[in-house]
Amino acid sequence: xxxxxxxxxxxxxxxxxxxxxxxxxxxxxxxxxxxxxxxxxxxxxxxxxxxxxxxxxxxxxxxxxxxxxxxxxxxxxxxxxxxxxxxxxxxxxxxxxxxxxxxxxxxxxxxxxxxxxxxxxxxxxxxxxxxxxxxxxxxxxxxxxxxxxxxxxxxx
Numbered sequence: 001x002x003x004x005x006x007x008x009x010x011x012x013x014x015x016x017x018x019x020x021x022x023x024x025x026x027x028x029x030x031x032x033x034x035x036x037x038x039x040x041x042x043x044x045x046x047x048x049x050x051x052x053x054x055x056x057x058x059x060x061x062x063x064x065x066x067x068x069x070x071x072x073x074x075x076x077x078x079x080x081x082x083x084x085x086x087x088x089x090x091x092x093x094x095x096x097x098x099x100x101x102x103x104x105x106x107x108x109x110x111x112x113x114x115x116x117x118x119x120x121x122x123x124x125x126x127x128x129x130x131x132x133x134x135x136x137x138x139x140x141x142x143x144x145x146x147x148x149x150x151x152x153x154x155x156x
Contacts, residue, residue, distance in 0.1 A: 026087075028061040029054065035072065037127070037147040039139055046072040046127060048149075059128060060087040070129040074149060078122035085113045091131035095139075096123045101148040103141050106134055 032047035032054060045068060049055045055073050059065065075081070083094055089111050096104045096119035107117035108131050119126070125148060134140075 026061070028059075029057045032071075035147060035149060037072070037145050039137065039143065039145050042068065042137055044068050044070055044127075044129070044145075044147075046070045049073045058083075058088070059090060059092065061089065063089055065090055065130055067130065067133075070127050070133075072148075073126040073128075075124050078124045080119055080121070081123055081126055082116045082118040083107075083109065083126065083128075084116050085109045085111055088112065092128045093131045093134050095127045095129070095134060095145075096120070097125035097127060097145065097148060099124055101144045101146060103134075103139065103143050103145070105141050108132075 032049060034045050034047050037044040037046050045066070047070070049058060049071055058073070059071055073081075078099065081096060085092070088109075091111055092109045094107050094109060094117060096106075098104050098121075104123055105120045109115075109117055127145070
């Protein structure tokens, strides 16, 4: 009888862990520390996603973002980076950015899509803004953003 009860407890616990993983994210993450970036005369307040958890969640579940707000993803080393929009409700444009702060390439991304959008070469940074933000300001590949934290270890 005790063995049977023990097996039921183990089965219940296992089922609970599978159904409710601790890493499951179903709500927007709290606002992250920001850095100020400039694109010509335009000032961007960019939340900085540095950790794996912050980057995995990104802007998921957010319903709106300010006109000049975005999220800057900062990585330790340049690599080809790919993003999708699962559980993201805001249409975004992503700018893949090289170590020198120059935009490498841009992609418009549709809400709740699992279509992958990748950098055309290895990059250390990616900046998500409201869709059309770069186009409305005539910012194209090659344009350099200022304020990109050149040492990822010291960003907030």
